Amino acid sequence: MMQAAVYDYLKQHPELAHFVRFNPAWYRYLTREPHRIRELEKVSKEFYGKTFSQQIDKVGSHVQMVNMLINFADAMKD
Template sequence: MDSTSYNYLSENPHLARFVRYNPIWYRYLSRDPHRIYELEKEAKRFYGKTFPQRVEKLNNQVQMVGMLIQFAGAMKD
């Protein structure tokens, strides 16, 4: 692996963890160090940090709170 890629992964432990979980990325980065930006996008998708994934997570949490409020209201009756 290229020393710049290695240093970049050392500075970003979440990306290093992603590469450990997906060892094919060792090969990709060894052959083309410029794929580090693609690696970042894949890691965001893997960890659920993309905007649509965050919106979906927030939506699920709001729905859960709404259900808990309905349940608490039904228990009072």
């Protein structure tokens, strides 16, 4: 059974609880080794695309798309 502190932490962070629901191995990990909660946060961030490098890539993709739309609009004027 999961420790009450870990369970409460997951209740306070619904995104982590959602991740655990879709990755049941983490339920087992946290039940046996509750100290792995920080590792869960890191893996969850990677899964949801919230790491710094993933955010930078996302911004870069948006900039590239805007640039393409501007070029398209300029081509339509001519």
